[in-house]
Amino acid sequence: KKDGLDGKTICVQGVGDMKMGEYLRGLGEMPPSWDTDALKAQAIAARTYAYNKTKDGGCICTSTSCQYFSSSLMNRDDRKRWYEAIKADDTKDRILKGGVSAQYSSTTGGWINGVGWDITDGGSWPNDAYEKKAESPWFYKAWFTQTYKRDSSTCGRKHPWLNGEEMADILNAYVLLKANKNTSRILPETINKCPIAGMSGDPYDKEELRGKAKSVDSNAGYENVTGVKNIKFNDGRTTTLTFITDKGEKQVDGQIFAEAFNIRAPGYIAIKHTPDSKALFNILKK
Incomplete structure (x- = not known):
């Protein structure tokens, strides 16, 4: 506990100087309808984060790059439970101490290395993930x-x-990528109209790619995908999935498919994941 911390002045970017306690009132990181203990934990985490950001004279930003803050949230009747959590005897002026600043994990996608799946007992990903239940806007996009x-x-x-x-076009790209043949022109057809990281090139058109895939696998050369089934997940990654195509069913390796998807999908459509992590994704039919 740091006595008087909530009365200390901190710098809030774009707003100016304000008391720590006032700043906390304007945070929008957790719905005020949540359990009291959750709100109290959030109050301590938020105060800790703000303290670490400003203790050496720096300013804290107001976007989700730091903690979401809006002056419009500081005095609202529907947020009274949050205001009470900030000033409760067991949270006021309190921060977390330690060598690592780890108050926030915005979104893990449903899997945390060393911990496992973020799901309720007996549940499945993604429908039963806690992040979905918490309505994380970044969880499933x-x-x-x-x-x-x-x-x-x-x-x-x-x-x-x-x-x-x-989708069939991406599946044809998968066939070449898996065989490691004729891959140099596997680029989005839109690459010259909409460069990615400054890249341009001479991509296959759909008909060319279809022919290349068929030359590698006589059962390939897909023209249409009508569905997907049997999507399997393990250890925080998508392992296999089966497409229903004009040439029958095709099971694919999830990680190779994600790579094919990201280098062939049109425009900026992508399966987002960090370079050092496995791809965890789902596919839905609209």
């Missing part, structure tokens, strides 16, 4: 924008959904 910003380019697309021909 289909990405089709160039960056994470809301106003980012979409390469002319209005949604991330692929039609059957587009």
Whole structure:
């Protein structure tokens, strides 16, 4: 406990100087309807984060890059439980001490290395993940924008959904990638219209890629995908899935498919994951 901490002045970016306690009132990191103990834990975590960010004279930002803050949240009747959690005897002025600042894990996608699946007892991913129940906006998303910003380019697309021909095209890319043959031109057909990381090139068109895939696997050369089934997950990754195509069913390796998807899907559609992690994804039919 640091006596008087909530009365100390901190710098809030774009707002100016304000008392720690006032700043905490304006945070929007947890719904005020949640359990009292959860709100109290959040109050201590939020105070700790703000203290560490500002203790050496720095300012804390107001976006989700730090902690979401809005002055409009500071005095609202529907947030009284949050205000009470901040000033409760067992939370006021209190922060966490330790060598690592680890108050927040925004979204893990349902799996934490060394911990396991983030699901309720007997549940399944993704429907029973705690992050879904908590309505994390980043937990389960289909990405089709160039960056994470809301106003980012979409390469002319209005949604991330692929039609059957587009999905079949990615499946043909998978065939070449898995065989490690004729892969140099596996690029999005839109790559010159919408460069990715400054990249351009000479991508296969769908018909060319279909022919290349068939030359590697006589059962390939897919023209249409009508469904997907038997999606399997293990150790925080998608392991296998089966596509229903115009040429029958095709089971694929989840990790190789994710790679094929990310280097062939049109525009900026992608399966997001960090380079050092496995891809954990699901596929839905609209």
